Amino acid sequence: MSEGNSSVLEELAQLLGENGIRQQPDDYLPEVVLKPETTEQVSGILKICSAAGQPLIPIGGKTGLVSGHVRTGDELGLSMERMNAIEEIDVTNRTMTVQAGCILQVAAEAAQEKDLLLPLDLGARGTATVGGNVSTNAGGNMVIRYGMTRDMVLGLEVVLADGTIINSLNKMLKNNTGYDIKQWFIGAEGTLGVVTRVVLRLRPHPRSQNIAFVAVDSFTNVQGLLHHLDSRAGGSLSAFEVLWPEFYDYITREESTHRPPLPHGSPYYVLVETQGSDESGDAEKFETILEEAMEAGLVSDAVLTRSQSERNALWEIRDDVLAFFNLGFFVPFDVSVTLDKMEDFVRDIRAAMKQHEDPICVIFGHLGDCNLHVFLGSRNVETFDSDAVEELCYSTVERYQGSISAEHGIGIAKREKLACSRSPEEIALMATMKKTLDPGNILNPNKLLPEAFT
Numbered sequence: 001m002s003e004g005n006s007s008v009l010e011e012l013a014q015l016l017g018e019n020g021i022r023q024q025p026d027d028y029l030p031e032v033v034l035k036p037e038t039t040e041q042v043s044g045i046l047k048i049c050s051a052a053g054q055p056l057i058p059i060g061g062k063t064g065l066v067s068g069h070v071r072t073g074d075e076l077g078l079s080m081e082r083m084n085a086i087e088e089i090d091v092t093n094r095t096m097t098v099q100a101g102c103i104l105q106v107a108a109e110a111a112q113e114k115d116l117l118l119p120l121d122l123g124a125r126g127t128a129t130v131g132g133n134v135s136t137n138a139g140g141n142m143v144i145r146y147g148m149t150r151d152m153v154l155g156l157e158v159v160l161a162d163g164t165i166i167n168s169l170n171k172m173l174k175n176n177t178g179y180d181i182k183q184w185f186i187g188a189e190g191t192l193g194v195v196t197r198v199v200l201r202l203r204p205h206p207r208s209q210n211i212a213f214v215a216v217d218s219f220t221n222v223q224g225l226l227h228h229l230d231s232r233a234g235g236s237l238s239a240f241e242v243l244w245p246e247f248y249d250y251i252t253r254e255e256s257t258h259r260p261p262l263p264h265g266s267p268y269y270v271l272v273e274t275q276g277s278d279e280s281g282d283a284e285k286f287e288t289i290l291e292e293a294m295e296a297g298l299v300s301d302a303v304l305t306r307s308q309s310e311r312n313a314l315w316e317i318r319d320d321v322l323a324f325f326n327l328g329f330f331v332p333f334d335v336s337v338t339l340d341k342m343e344d345f346v347r348d349i350r351a352a353m354k355q356h357e358d359p360i361c362v363i364f365g366h367l368g369d370c371n372l373h374v375f376l377g378s379r380n381v382e383t384f385d386s387d388a389v390e391e392l393c394y395s396t397v398e399r400y401q402g403s404i405s406a407e408h409g410i411g412i413a414k415r416e417k418l419a420c421s422r423s424p425e426e427i428a429l430m431a432t433m434k435k436t437l438d439p440g441n442i443l444n445p446n447k448l449l450p451e452a453f454t
């Protein structure tokens with residue numbers, strides 16, 4: 001730590017008190033972490049740091065997958081862990097106001113206690129924070145029905161790089177009073193401001209959940225099934241998760257703890273879920289819709305679940321992504337490609353991977369959201385070439401005009417690939433926003449924008 005830094009630290013220690021700063025020697029994370037308790041303290045921190053040109057990394061649950069919270073130099077950490085309160089659940093307006101450090105699962109459970117749904121759910125729910133979810137515009141398992149984080153944020157409180165507090169804690173669904181300021185900070189990965197409080201839109205808690213696991217014999221029929229369910233389920237379709245056979249066969253192989261609900265050998269498997277408000281009526285309707293799909297030839301085989309344990313078992317197959325880490329060495333990609341181009345995209349990726357030695361090519365995704373997760377690599381560390389699979393994946397995404405990040409963000413991991421999915425004019429406009437809101441480049445520098453633009 002340089003001398004300049006030590007006087008900054010003294011000022012910060014005075015502002016935050018003894019319990020407000022933590023030191024943690026670490027190769028990747030900030031070694032000094034600030035832990036404000038109030039928005040005013042966040043503002044004070046930013047005033048001190050912007051005057052001194054001291055960079056900061058806003059920190060949530062550190063569950064992001066693109067190294068957005070990893071340090072690149074002598075950045076200080078700005079952890080929201082002590083600003084974790086649920087300030088209000090407004091049952092009349094169906095909103096909740098939480099501080100940025102509130103754990104997602106804690107917020108979701110508090111909403112559920114009021115018989116309301118916070119419709120954001122993802123694997124890291126027990127560690128991820130709402131502020132982090134906002135800053136990364138997190139996706140997850142219910143996007144097809146409720147949208148991404150962006151779609152459930154009604155208002156924000158944000159502190160700008162110079163310490164200015166922007167109170168934009170709107171609760172109304174409609175508010176067309178000029179620029180929608182909150183959108184600038186959602187998905188900005190902490191590069192434009194520090195999110196301190198969030199107003200979230202809540203929904204009625206669903207009363208019924210129906211799940212089926214189906215086999216489909218062509219991609220045309222996968223598309224047809226999605227459209228059939230979308231139009232017949234009256235807006236209640238809450239998941240459409242497609243597993244390619246490399247995923248399904250491995251997860252339900254003989255030595256695995258997961259039982260295969262359907263025989264191996266189908267080119268596509270789909271986990272389908274609806275959530276509704278009428279327990280008995282919904283189950284009947286769901287069955288009818290699936291029968292129609294079978295009669296139309298969209299589905300070649302299906303199992304319907306009867307019990308909660310069966311439902312859980314099906315979701316566990318979809319969610320057991322960690323099992324692949326025993327398979328070998330791979331890069332986990334998170335990309336989007338429109339539905340009409342997806343079959344060709346997958347075909348090209350698979351064909352290219354066949355040229356590799358001991359290839360790993362596992363594909364699954366939230367198909368209703370155009371989002372694929374693609375694991376590309378090798379079973380053998382000697383033949384694993386991460387640069388080669390990155391080049392393959394991103395160039396193929398670019399060729400099909402897809403997105404190199406569907407729901408994980410850019411961070412450090414993808415900043416130099418941004419141009420695969422964004423035009424030079426778009427990136428230049430982003431850089432202009434960054435320079436305007438953070439002229440000293442102190443907020444999460446070296447993230448999101450390519451180096452040439454910072």
Ligand code: ZN
Pocket residue numbers: 139140366373407
């Ligand atoms: Zn996902």
